[in-house]
Amino acid sequence: MAELNTGDGGGKKGGKVRSKKANSKVDLTAMVDLAFLLITFFMLTTTLSKPQSMSLGLPDKEDDKIKEKPIKVDENRTLTVMLGDNDKMVYYMGLLATPIAGPKDISYGKEGIRKELLKRKISVVEYTGNKDKGLIVIIKPSKKSSYRNLVDILDEMNIVGVPSNAIVNDFSPEELKLLEDK
Amino acid sequence: MKKKAGSTDMTAMCDVAFLLLSFFVMTATAKIPEALPVDTPASVTQTKLPDTDLATITVGKGKVFFDLKGREVRIKALELMGQKYGVTFTEEETKTFSLMEGVGVPITNLKQLIGMKTSERNKVGLQPGIPKDSLDNQLKEWIYNSRIANIDVNDKELQIAIKGDAKEEYPAIKQVMDILQDQKINNFSLVTGLRATEK
Numbered sequence: 001m002a003e004l005n006t007g008d009g010g011g012k013k014g015g016k017v018r019s020k021k022a023n024s025k026v027d028l029t030a031m032v033d034l035a036f037l038l039i040t041f042f043m044l045t046t047t048l049s050k051p052q053s054m055s056l057g058l059p060d061k062e063d064d065k066i067k068e069k070p071i072k073v074d075e076n077r078t079l080t081v082m083l084g085d086n087d088k089m090v091y092y093m094g095l096l097a098t099p100i101a102g103p104k105d106i107s108y109g110k111e112g113i114r115k116e117l118l119k120r121k122i123s124v125v126e127y128t129g130n131k132d133k134g135l136i137v138i139i140k141p142s143k144k145s146s147y148r149n150l151v152d153i154l155d156e157m158n159i160v161g162v163p164s165n166a167i168v169n170d171f172s173p174e175e176l177k178l179l180e181d182k
Numbered sequence: 183m184k185k186k187a188g189s190t191d192m193t194a195m196c197d198v199a200f201l202l203l204s205f206f207v208m209t210a211t212a213k214i215p216e217a218l219p220v221d222t223p224a225s226v227t228q229t230k231l232p233d234t235d236l237a238t239i240t241v242g243k244g245k246v247f248f249d250l251k252g253r254e255v256r257i258k259a260l261e262l263m264g265q266k267y268g269v270t271f272t273e274e275e276t277k278t279f280s281l282m283e284g285v286g287v288p289i290t291n292l293k294q295l296i297g298m299k300t301s302e303r304n305k306v307g308l309q310p311g312i313p314k315d316s317l318d319n320q321l322k323e324w325i326y327n328s329r330i331a332n333i334d335v336n337d338k339e340l341q342i343a344i345k346g347d348a349k350e351e352y353p354a355i356k357q358v359m360d361i362l363q364d365q366k367i368n369n370f371s372l373v374t375g376l377r378a379t380e381k
Contacts, residue, residue, distance in 0.1 A: 028192030035199035042206035053343055053371035054227045058363060083352070141352045147241075148348035150355070151223040151374055159226060169356065 054154060058167065076100065077124050078136045081113070081153060082171075084179045085144030089113065089153075093120065096174055103178055108152050117160040134163035140171060142179055218247045218286060219306065223348040224377035231371065235338045237328050238373070239321070240284060241354055242347035245311030248324045249284030256280045258331035259324070263289060266323055271296075286311045289320055314357065322361050329365075345373035 075095045082090045091113070092102030106112045117137070124135040137157060141150050150167075157165045171179075220242040233251065240247040250256050257280050264271055267289045271279070275296045286309035287295050295303060302308070314321040325342070332340040342362060346355050362370060 025189070025191075027189075028196045032192050032196050032199050035196065035203050039199060039203050039206060042203070042210050046206065046210045051222070051231050051345075051373050052225065052227055052376055053229055053231045053373050054225050055229065055369065055371050058359070058368045141356075143351070143353050145352045146348065147346040147350040147352060147355050148223040150352060151225055151346075151348075151372060154372075155225040155227070155374075155377070 054151070054158070056154065074128070074133075076127055077133065078138055079117070079120055080138045080140060082175060082179055083139070083141040083145035083149045083153065085142070087146075087149060088179075089149070090178055091116065096172070096178075108149075108156075113153070113156055114160060117156060117162060121160060121162065132163075137162050137165040139165060139167045140169070140175070141167065142171065142176075218242050218245060218284070218309070218311075220345055220347040221349070222345060222373050222375045225374040226377050227374060228376075229371075231343055231373065232341055235332055235336055236341045236343060237325065237332075238284065238343045238345055239325075239358055240286075240345045241350055241358055243350075244354060245286055245309075246314050246321055246358065247284040247286035247309070248312055248321065248328075250328050252332075252336070253280040254335045255328065255331050256282075258335055259328045262327035262331060263323060266327065267320075269293065285309070288313050288318075314361065319361070321358070322364070325361065325367075326365060342367055342370040343373050344370060 079091060079093050080096070084090065087108065089106050089108060089112075090103050091106050092099045092104070094100035096103065106116060117135070121135045125131060125133075128134075139150070139153055154165075218240050220240055235255075236251045238249040238251075240249065250259055257276050260271060260276055260279050263269075269289060269292070271293065275293065278296050279292075282296070283304065285292065285295065288310070295309070312321045312324065313319070329340045332338060344355065344358055359370075362368075
């Protein structure tokens with residue numbers, strides 16, 4: 001490696017004045033190391049600091065109630081998830097009066113809702129026999145639920161790959177009771 | 183006497199390295215102190231937010247802040263808002279506003295806010311949030327006018343992102359979503375942090 005010459009100490013040795021070698025080279029290796037380290041740091045931070053975003057599409061909101069057509073869906077394909085306070089969640093499959101599964105408390109995350117969603121996703125396709133008619137998840141966030149709950153459940157939709165989901169804000173009295181009881 | 187050359191000339195490499203370094207330092211945007219710090223919930227989505235044509239609505243602690251990207255768009259939006267509420271801004275004020283961060287004050291107090299120093303302005307809890315109730319829905323006007331401004335300046339539809347605090351209750355978010363939906367904005371983004379993969 002290059003070295004920084006700091007003049008030769010033994011100039012007088014031997015009584016002969018040697019012609020000094022003019023070596024003005026400075027060892028730049030360490031400097032280059034540092035520069036590249038900083039480059040790496042800035043490159044990574046600039047790209048990583050950009051916030052992530054989840055796109056959300058909502059159906060058209062029709063002011064005119066008459067125009068709003070109720071959409072009929074097969075109740076065997078719907079799974080309703082109600083978000084309560086304190087990170088609680090209740091789900092049921094089908095209609096609340098005649099549920100296929102539930103209503104039951106379930107937790108967020110890998111062991112809770114994700115397992116159920118994965119199971120239902122497969123069973124619904126088996127039931128309809130049509131790949132395009134998959135599971136429909138209805139998300140009902142209650143007034144007490146937090147924004148984190150909503151994002152968490154939407155995130156589960158993305159992870160599991162639920163074909164269609166909807167955010168519904170209407171609660172029937174039975175559903176409200178169910179949430180409060182839990 | 184031949185000198186053994188065991189070293190490479192690092193000068194050029196060093197030059198290149200520092201050139202790149204200065205480039206990255208300059209393009210890196212310094213983290214600006216936010217007037218309304220929010221803790222965004224995590225998700226596994228990897229989609230990044232766009233850099234332009236974006237309006238961010240920050241919701242936290244019951245307050246709503248509004249931020250708009252792009253200087254030209256901000257100037258235009260402020261002008262439109264001024265017209266709507268009968269507030270005139272001087273050229274100096276418009277310029278300051280175009281360089282500012284998100285605002286969270288009613289339009290009547292905006293002049294006062296612009297007059298402040300940056301450090302004072304971003305004090306936590308100073309700005310009361312933009313009024314968004316049905317009597318005085320300034321948030322709606324901000325969104326509406328910003329969309330006009332963005333189409334005027336960039337000839338593109340404005341993207342809306344909601345940056346909500348994880349602990350914020352759902353009705354507050356719902357209210358913002360409703361304001362957006364009233365303007366037929368049915369597609370928008372939710373700003374989230376990155377979740378460590380736990381698969």
